[in-house]
Amino acid sequence: MTFIYRYSFFLIVLFSCNSGNEKLVLTDLLSHGEAIKVMAPKDAHIIVDDYGLIKDIIITDSLDYSLQIFISRTNSLSMSKELDAQKEIVRNARFFSKFVVEEDEGFIYEKNIDDDLRYDFRYIRIQADKQYVFQPSLSGGHNEEHVRRIYEAVKQ
Numbered sequence: 001m002t003f004i005y006r007y008s009f010f011l012i013v014l015f016s017c018n019s020g021n022e023k024l025v026l027t028d029l030l031s032h033g034e035a036i037k038v039m040a041p042k043d044a045h046i047i048v049d050d051y052g053l054i055k056d057i058i059i060t061d062s063l064d065y066s067l068q069i070f071i072s073r074t075n076s077l078s079m080s081k082e083l084d085a086q087k088e089i090v091r092n093a094r095f096f097s098k099f100v101v102e103e104d105e106g107f108i109y110e111k112n113i114d115d116d117l118r119y120d121f122r123y124i125r126i127q128a129d130k131q132y133v134f135q136p137s138l139s140g141g142h143n144e145e146h147v148r149r150i151y152e153a154v155k156q
Contacts, residue, residue: 066137
């Protein structure tokens with residue numbers, strides 16, 4: 001029994017030392033074709049896929065920080081219009097439960113998948129004729145703390 005307690009203590013210490021404490025730095029995406037900067041881990045990997053009408057950028061260092069940015073052209077300079085469109089998409093998704101945070105440029109929301117609560121966000125920037133939609137990468141379920149941490153980093 002003592003082994004189990006020691007092993008549990010070791011895991012708690014290991015994860016608490018790494019959970020959300022990595023240093024985020026201002027990362028310029030200009031070398032990847034986008035005139036935008038985001039806060040990301042210093043040694044993050046950046047993957048860019050250009051599909052013509054939409055560009056997909058994933059910035060990740062592990063499952064602890066994984067951000068996806070969808071970039072497309074926009075004819076609208078109305079942040080509220082674009083945000084309302086994103087909210088409508090999310091609201092109509094199968095597992096949508098509720099909005100947890102609602103701000104002028106983004107929101108965090110809850111998904112209830114068979115009583116398993118997961119969280120996600122959307123954050124929008126409009127710059128010139130481009131719309132940037134930020135969200136956690138599609139790597140699976142995220143807890144609220146994880147989503148809030150990345151959401152706050154994107155806002156900086």
